[in-house]
Amino acid sequence: GENVEQHPSTLSVQEGDSAVIKCTYSDSASNYFPWYKQELGKRPQLIIDIRSNVGEKKDQRIAVTLNKTAKHFSLHITETQPEDSAVYFCAASSGSSNTGKLIFGQGTTLQVKP
């Protein structure tokens, strides 16, 4: 069935370092890959997304890369700051169902130490 695997489950970095979170997906028809940031007790917020016709997208300190052949995509955060600490979720669209359905990864808890 449709599945998204996300690694690592926890990640601790020093302020100023880079952080990378990786996801793999199973549905070869998936064509949309968003990333969400969820702070403690808050809603998931869309921070960046990428579609299958693009290999990389960048927005200030965050970037996402997509390798369709290998069916994996990654989130890169540079110059991390304490306010980047949160749970990050990747997701992939369910391409086969064409219903707008997103399959979420299990989440990565990022801790940025000052």
Add this chain to the structure above:
Amino acid sequence: DTAVSQTPKYLVTQMGNDKSIKCEQNLGHDTMYWYKQDSKKFLKIMFSYNNKELIINETVPNRFSPKSPDKAHLNLHINSLELGDSAVYFCASSPRLRQNEQYFGPGTRLTVT
């Protein structure tokens, strides 16, 4: 202005009760969703509606019934609440059915005792 809003924010109730959660979006979006986030933070789709039409109906107990009176509102009614229903329930919306960007509401933390 709040884009996607939910009420109530917290809901504490006893097993066997029936409760509803309401969701409203003022973004003019066509599609709305209900997600359940369990204690391990896993986000799972439950239902979606597009212009008041049920689109996604995942394998959830039939004690859960969504209702969309218009495309700006999607409510979730839960009958005969069980301990395992305790979770955070998020509503979300997206502009159109196949335009996948989804924007989440603040969540409703349901605790069943």
